[in-house]
Amino acid sequence: MTIDQLSRTHGGEAPQPGRFRHEALLYAGAEQFVERTAAFVRDALAADEPVMVAVIEPRAGMLRDALGADTRRVQFVDMETVGRNPARIIPVWQEWAARHARTARAFRGVGEPIWRGRSEAELAECHLHEALLNTAFDDGPPWWLVCPYDVSSLGPDVVATARHTHPAMIDGRPTSAEARQPNAQFTQAAMYTTPWSEPTGTLYQTGFGMNDLPRIRQAVAACAAHEHVAPDRVDDLVLVANELACNSIKHGGGTGTLRLWRERGELICEVRDRGLITDPLAGRRKPDPRSDGGAGLWIANLLCDLVRIRSTAQDGTTVRVHIEARTGRI
Known part of the structure; x- marks a missing residue:
């Protein structure tokens, strides 16, 4: 299955017993959040089912x-840390x-990857994360x-x-059968094909091949430092750009294009090639150390x-990675 073939329609089907259940819990404000999630967690504990809660503060504290x-019987995970990049949530x-x-x-989980203040880019990736959960655990x-x-x-x-x-x-309360309705609008929509907007300006752009990796690393490091990316994050971005370029050379036809630009306080690095990613969960599965490949997107x-x-x-294939860039001098 390729990532542009991800769509599958299960509209209106009831959750099947003995399988992964993935449900959206609607609430309005902090009081309803606590009421509805606490009921869900208490039911799990009463049934001696392990439960993990991944939400942001102050929601976690209120719960x-x-x-x-x-x-003490519940495992809490800080979603703001784990889920800043939504692609890190599924591995957790x-x-x-x-x-x-x-x-x-x-066992049960509570996961809230979307909160007020998420950027449009983050929201799009959160929705993709939600869609991919159905794929990740469909046979689990x-x-x-x-x-x-x-x-x-x-x-x-x-x-x-x-x-x-x-x-x-x-x-309503997750324990109430009448509050749970099969969702006729569920399509598990493929969002890997949603078009992106183009940057208004580019700081650096180049084509590359096998012999250009040292030049790519030097250019990314210089651009990131100029845009006031923290020194340790400069190293991170150089490593990631090199990994993505290597992927393009190995899997994308031997060549690719790299672009860098600044947008809303972030430095964005884009790598584009002619390859096709066939695994919708690429980068979300920990790579097997015995296999050749699969580590670039994970890193x-x-x-x-x-x-x-x-x-x-x-x-x-186009991959865009974002790293925070400072507005002032280092």
């Missing part, structure tokens, strides 16, 4: 207060699922993940898109603030 002594859930699939009959262990959406602070387009990435929607996701991929048979 801890509501759970009281039960908090994969590790969690793998650990508990060996010992628990069932039976566990239940609810994804809270604050309808009082998120735009209606954000909630509308959630209806395309979740097989079921919950508008990019670990080191960058945001990683975006578009890949089609017609247009080839």
Whole structure:
């Protein structure tokens, strides 16, 4: 399956017992968040099911207060750290699922990757993350993940898109069967084909081949330093640019194009080639150390603030990585 063939329609199907359940939990404001997520967590604990909560502060603190002594039985993960780059979230859930699939009959999670203040680019990748969860765990262990959406602070387009990435929607307490409705709008839409806007200006652009990697590394380092990227992040970006260029040379026809530009306080590095990525979860699975390849996108996701991929048979593959750039002098 290629990433531009990701769409599958399951509209209106009820969640199947013994399989992964991925549901959007709608709420309005902090009080409803606590009420609805706490009920979900308490039901898990009552059934002796492990549960992990990945949300941002202050939501996590409010839920801890509501759970009281039960908090010690819940694993909390800071979503603002883990999920700044949404492509890092699935590996966290994969590790969690793998650990508990060996010992628990069932387990649950609460994951809120979208909050007010996310940029448009981040929102697009969050929606892609939500769609890819269905692929990542479709044949995996039976566990239940609810994804809270604050309808009082998120735009209606954000909630509308959630209806395309979740097989079921919950508008009420997750323990209430009548509140859970199969989602007729669920399409698991392929967002790897959504077109991007072009930058208004470019700091650096070049074509490259096998013999150009040293020049690429030097150019990226110089540009990042000039744009006040922190020194350790300069090293990160140089490593990532080199990995992506190597991918283009090996898998993208032997050549590629690299561009750098600044946008909204970030330095963006783009690598484009004629190749096609066939794995929709590329960069979201930890690479096998015994295999040759698969590490470039994984490294990019670990080191960058945001990683975006578009890949089609017609247009080839484009990868954009974002790293924070300071506005003042170092």
